Amino acid sequence: MKNKSKLNKTLLINQNNCNFTDNSATYGGAVVFSDVGNVTNCNFTDNSATYGGAVVFSDVGNVTNCNFTNNNADYGGAIYIFSGSVENCNFTNNSARYGGAVCFYDVGNVTNCNFTNNSARYGGAVCFYDVGNVTNCNFTDNEATYYGGAIWMYSGNVENCNFTDIMRLLVLQFTSTVHTPLKLFPILVF
Template identity: 35%
Template sequence: EMEFVFNATLTIDLSYGTNYVSKCIFNNNIAKGRGGGAIYGFTHLNINSCTFKSNQANEHGGAVFANKNLVLKNSKFTSNKAPKNGGAVYFRCHEQSGSYVNKTWIPKMKYYSANITNCAFSKNTAKKGGAIYGFLNVASDKKRLKVNKCNFTANKASSSGRDVLGGTCSNCIYNYIKLTSKNRTVKKSAKKLTLTVKLTKGKALLKNKKIKFRFRGKNYYAKTNSKGIAKVIIKKSVLKKLKAGKKYAVKISYSKYSIKRTVKVTK
């Protein structure tokens, strides 16, 4: 196991064949060039069981910048950042070259792939792709970056792609607070209206949490049960004052998180 801890630039410039990086720790490294706060790879990379924390790049790939095939597994990325793309990892899926034939330049495109598996990404930040960014030649290139069985927590992207942009994800866990509720339809003559919401964090159900429902200028409160569900009842006396054919807004809030839904009233 090796540990790389610096307060200046540490860039591993790997140039031949496939390079293997295993059981290493990269903390507080800075790349002042194009990118790759800890690792900048010109060739194929295989990274396994490594930890990347508080690394940063001047442009892309706060921790890792991969120009060719990338295999990344069983690794942790925490608090890495890049001002442009890929807070933790930046992957470029293609390489453009060519040659002159009878004084005419013939372009050639070579493609690469990235497989990121069983990794944890938390508190990484970038403009695009808070944790992972795949640079595409065309939209269909996103299939060349595959993210599988990874865990994402509190990553941020100021523009787009909170966790992953430019790739496909499968069997991943997103540890974020989520309020889930549906728009409702109710008859004006109904005896009551039940509003419900489900509160989760990743796959976890959050119980005994206070939820606020705001409807028609009034606040209603309820706590989530063992299934993460909170319910409030809107009485008939409120419903009969509503107009048939009209939609009314409902705001559902927990802590700093909120969603908006509607209630449609029918005759």
């Protein structure tokens, strides 16, 4: 194993065209990236963990053209990611305490994804602890026990998204752009 602090290089790991079913761990039920990584054209079903039911990215991560079904965790039912992007993915029946499908610790982007029947206490489908951008996504039958039936974020933008049958306790409606208030409380988007 190379000591990356001495080499001062970033290790890039890729997972392509894989299927992961019935795996479990504390971090990343199926896959853990301790450095920068990409996941493309993969399927994740019935995986579980404390962090990232299917995948954990400890650094920047990119997920493209993947399907996540019936995964669960405390943080990020399918994906727990430090920062990065999730594009052209489908999330169905995933659950967590924070981010039923995806939980971003830092800045993140979600584009062209479908979220169906995901659930969490905060962010039924997606949770951003920092700045988030969600564009061209569909949210159907997602639910949060407390806040953000579809999305819970500290600040960011939500553009060109469709929301159908979202269950939430507190209702806040934003049509296209979410603006940060006094930063006393997280922005809650359904």
